Every structure is written in structure tokens, then in C-alpha cells.
Amino acid sequence: MADGITVTKLNAWFGPSHVLHDIDLAVAPRAVTAIIGPSGCGKSTFIRCLNRMHEVVPGARVVGTVLQEGQDIYSPGVDPVEVRRRIGMVFQKPNPFPTMTVFDNVAAGLRLGGVRDRGVLNERVERALHAAALWEEVKDRLGKPGAGLSGGQQQRLCIARALLGARSDRHRAHRGADPRAQARSHHRDRHAQHAAGGAGGRRDRVFPAR
Amino acid sequence: MTTTRWRQRVSSLMAILTAAAAGSVILPLVLIFGFLLWQGAAAINVDFFTHLPKPVGEVGGGMANAIIGTLILLGLASLLGLPIGILGGVYLAESRDRRLPWIVRFLADVLNGVPSIVIGIFAYTLVVLPMRRFSAVAGGVALAVIMLPIVVRTTEEMVRLVPASLREAGLALGVPEWKVVLRVVLPTARAGIVTGAMVAVARVAGETAPLLFTAFGNRFWHQGLDQPIAALPLQIFAYAIAPYDDWHRQAWAGALVLIVLVLAVSLMARLVTRGRVGAVR
Numbered sequence: 048m049a050d051g052i053t054v055t056k057l058n059a060w061f062g063p064s065h066v067l068h069d070i071d072l073a074v075a076p077r078a079v080t081a082i083i084g085p086s087g088c089g090k091s092t093f094i095r096c097l098n099r100m101h102e103v104v105p106g107a108r109v110v111g112t113v114l115q116e117g118q119d120i121y122s123p124g125v126d127p128v129e130v131r132r133r134i135g136m137v138f139q140k141p142n143p144f145p146t147m148t149v150f151d152n153v154a155a156g157l158r159l160g161g162v163r164d165r166g167v168l169n170e171r172v173e174r175a176l177h178a179a180a181l182w183e184e185v186k187d188r189l190g191k192p193g194a195g196l197s198g199g200q201q202q203r204l205c206i207a208r209a210l211l212g213a214r215s216d217r218h219r220a221h222r223g224a225d226p227r228a229q230a231r232s233h234h235r236d237r238h239a240q241h242a243a244g245g246a247g248g249r250r251d252r253v254f255p256a257r
Numbered sequence: 258m259t260t261t262r263w264r265q266r267v268s269s270l271m272a273i274l275t276a277a278a279a280g281s282v283i284l285p286l287v288l289i290f291g292f293l294l295w296q297g298a299a300a301i302n303v304d305f306f307t308h309l310p311k312p313v314g315e316v317g318g319g320m321a322n323a324i325i326g327t328l329i330l331l332g333l334a335s336l337l338g339l340p341i342g343i344l345g346g347v348y349l350a351e352s353r354d355r356r357l358p359w360i361v362r363f364l365a366d367v368l369n370g371v372p373s374i375v376i377g378i379f380a381y382t383l384v385v386l387p388m389r390r391f392s393a394v395a396g397g398v399a400l401a402v403i404m405l406p407i408v409v410r411t412t413e414e415m416v417r418l419v420p421a422s423l424r425e426a427g428l429a430l431g432v433p434e435w436k437v438v439l440r441v442v443l444p445t446a447r448a449g450i451v452t453g454a455m456v457a458v459a460r461v462a463g464e465t466a467p468l469l470f471t472a473f474g475n476r477f478w479h480q481g482l483d484q485p486i487a488a489l490p491l492q493i494f495a496y497a498i499a500p501y502d503d504w505h506r507q508a509w510a511g512a513l514v515l516i517v518l519v520l521a522v523s524l525m526a527r528l529v530t531r532g533r534v535g536a537v538r
Contacts, residue, residue, distance in 0.1 A: 100429055105353060132431025142422040146444040156430040159440055212431045
């Protein structure tokens with residue numbers, strides 16, 4: 048279980064209303080896990096607890112443990128920003144940044160994480176767009192506003208964006224030379240493609256950001 | 258059938274009524290502008306924009322010093338008022354705290370309602386008395402104080418208009434909150450914030466009362482920020498109450514220039530807000 052996500056006794060509140068009750072769940076590594084249920088049952092809330100996005104809502108609260116790579120992301124010393132760098136997220140509704148182009152949307156995580164190198168950005172963005180099965184459709188309009196794409200394309204744009212989190216590029220810059228790391232990113236790309244296949248549907252997705 | 262005819266009639270009647278109401282909004286401006294053109298256009302010539310006022314009794318001269326003075330005062334007011342107003346507005350919109358934003362918001366609205374002459378007295382007490390002279394800086398402070406509540410409130414509203422989903426998208430990328438605000442939220446709200454700033458500038462451009470005992474006015478060129486400085490509204494006021502026909506004509510011309518200046522600023526605000534990549538819906 049060291050590599051997957053293990054959720055134990057997870058409880059979540061929105062203000063006074065208790066919405067998640069003692070959730071236990073093990074998410075296997077290198078597999079697609081789907082969470083289904085009637086609308087309003089807490090699927091999104093649960094997923095938002097996996098990368099500490101639940102607490103962003105004013106008045107929201109979480110209690111429980113979420114082990115990710117052996118570490119509880121809710122233990123006191125953990126920086127939520129750091130967690131979100133490792134665990135990306137695609138929301139139910141497409142939410143591309145309206146002031147940014149297609150390219151800038153995908154590159155946003157890297158740029159805001161401090162990556163300036165044009166070559167690195169170009170290569171990563173192209174790879175992420177391939178992974179989200181969007182490259183062929185947007186390669187000639189990378190400089191156009193991201194919000195100008197169709198709904199489904201916007202959602203795949205958000206998937207591509209989620210694949211490139213704001214993680215500092217220091218150690219990732221060498222990833223390319225490391226065959227094991229390459230295999231891992233390849234794996235993640237396949238997950239993304241999987242998810243992108245059903246991009247017409249409305250659901251939240253959690254990704255390990257690369 | 259008859260009901261359809263009836264509905265169509267009511268519909269066109271309402272269309273006419275609302276159009277008439279909309280038309281009457283622009284009517285005063287059109288009348289003012291027409292009247293100013295009629296009265297003031299004759300006194301506008303190259304001298305008006307390039308020359309100092311002539312001494313009493315001599316015909317001719319211009320208001321170049323007042324035009325430049327107004328621009329300097331607006332620059333000073335913007336320099337002081339815009340950064341504070343915009344930062345304050347961001348705080349009001351982003352803060353999780355409830356009490357301080359509530360108090361600031363309420364007091365900003367009160368400040369917005371304070372008569373501008375009272376703000377002039379405030380700047381007089383705060384700047385003119387300690388400096389022991391009227392000055393451009395004092396005028397700038399007075400105008401900045403008038404701008405503040407407008408800028409704070411519009412900035413806050415514009416930042417609030419940015420959908421929470423964009424903020425979340427940024428946070429979910431693992432970007433720290435301050436960076437999300439700086440690089441995602443503010444750029445998205447930029448057009449609105451700039452419009453608010455321009456509206457504030459246009460609003461204070463014509464203020465006269467707060468300048469009476471701060472900038473004071475000056476019949477000569479700008480002599481430093483710590484010296485009294487000319488301003489169009491002041492010059493218009495002084496000329497309008499003087500007993501000379503030539504000065505009256507120049508006052509009209511000054512008013513025309515002032516309104517064109519305000520128009521230009523407003524137009525700039527419109528242009529800035531247009532054509533931005535996907536403005537906030």
C-alpha cells in the first residue's frame with residue numbers, strides 16, 4: 048500500500064453539516080478507481096479531501112487520515128500546497144483560466160512553480176496535451192484563448208493542466224534521463240488518456256500530478 | 258389572436274418607454290456638451306493650450322498652466338490613491354476574517370458620501386497646516402482620499418466576480434494562495450479594476466471644492482510639488498465669477514477642455530476593458 052492512497056475514518060463537514068461519515072477506502076496504485084453514487088452523495092467532497100482541497104471552502108473541516116505514499120497528508124506538519132503539487136485534480140466543470148491561451152493554461156502549473164525555460168515548457172506542454180488526447184485538435188491554436196475551446200476540449204485542457212502541477216522543477220528536470228521515472232510518467236499519461244476518453248461525462252478526477 | 262395583438266402592443270409600448278428612458282440618460286450630457294461647444298469653442302485656440310493667463314484687463318492668453326496642473330494633480334492622486342485602493346480592495350475580497358472587512362467596507366461607503374469640501378478641509382489640516390503653504394501635494398492628497406473608497410469598492414467587487422472555480426483550479430495545481438491571487442485572480446479581474454480606477458480618476462478630475470484650500474490655484478507655471486498649483490476647475494471657478502467677458506469665454510472653454518478630458522479617460526477605460534482574452538462573464 049506504500050504507493051497507493053489509503054483513507055481511514057475520514058469525516059468531512061461543511062460548517063455544521065456532517066457530510067462524510069467514517070469513510071475507509073484503499074486506492075490501488077497504477078489503476079483507475081471510480082467512485083459512483085447518486086448526485087449530492089459526497090463524491091466530489093470525498094475526492095477534494097484527497098488533496099486537501101476541501102478545506103479551501105470557508106467553514107469546511109476534515110478529520111481522519113489519508114495516507115499517500117506512506118504519509119498522512121493531514122498530519123500537522125504537512126503543507127497543503129505541497130500535497131496539491133503531488134496530487135492534481137480535474138473538476139466537474141471545465142475551468143480553464145480565461146485570461147490565458149491554450150498553451151499558457153497547460154503551462155500554468157509549471158510557470159507558477161517557477162519554470163522559465165522555453166524548451167522545457169514546450170516539451171512538457173506538448174506531452175501533457177498528447178496525454179489528454181487534445182494535441183491534434185489544438186496544436187495550431189496554442190496561442191488562442193483557452194476559453195474559446197468547446198466544452199469537451201476545455202475539460203481535456205484542464206486534464207492536461209492538472210498533469211503539470213506546480214511542483215518545483217528541480218528534481219523533475221532529470222526525470223527525462225531516468226528510465227524508471229519515464230516509465231512512471233508514461234503510466235500516468237495512460238491514466239490521463241483513459242480519463243480523457245470519457246471527457247464528455249461530468250465527473251471529478253484525481254491525478255497524481257507529474 | 259386578440260391576446261397576441263394585445264401582447265405585441267404592450268411589448269412595443271414598453272420598448273418605446275424603456276428606449277425613451279435610456280435616451281433621457283444621455284440627454285443632459287448631450288445638452289451640456291452642446292452648450293459648452295456653443296459658448297466655449299470660440300475661445301479655444303492654440304494660445305489656450307500653450308499660454309499662461311494674461312494679467313487682468315488684457316485680452317487673450319490661455320490656461321496651459323491649469324491643464325498641466327490638473328494632469329499633475331490627477332497623477333499625484335492616482336499615485337497615492339490607486340495602489341492603496343486596489344490593495345485594500347483585494348484584501349476586502351480575499352480576507353477570511355469577517356469583522357475588519359465589514360468595518361472597512363461600511364466606513365468606505367461612509368467616506369464615499371462625505372462632501373468633497375469636507376475632504377478638502379481634512380487635507381488642509383493634514384498637509385497644508387504642517388507645511389505652512391498650499392501645495393500640489395495637498396491637492397493630490399485631497400483627491401486621493403476622494404478616489405479611495407471608489408477604488409476600494411470597485412476592486413473588491415471585481416475580485417469577487419472571479420469565479421471560485423478559477424481560484425480552486427490554481428490551488429489544485431499546488432500554487433500557493435498569494436500566487437493564485439496575484440497571477441490568476443487579479444489578471445482575470447484586471448479589466449474591471451482598471452475601469453474602476455479610470456472612473457475614480459474621471460470623478461475627481463472635475464472636483465473644485467477640495468482644491469480651493471489645498472492646491473489653491475496659481476497664475477503661473479507649475480513650480481514644484483510643494484507649491485500652489487493651478488487646476489482647471491479652480492481656474493474655471495475664478496474666471497466664471499470675475500466680471501470680465503473675456504474671462505467668461507475662457508471659463509467656458511476651460512469647462513469644455515475639462516469635459517473632453519473626462520470623456521477621454523472614460524473612453525480609455527472602455528478600450529482597456531475591450532478585447533481582453535475572455536473577460537469574466
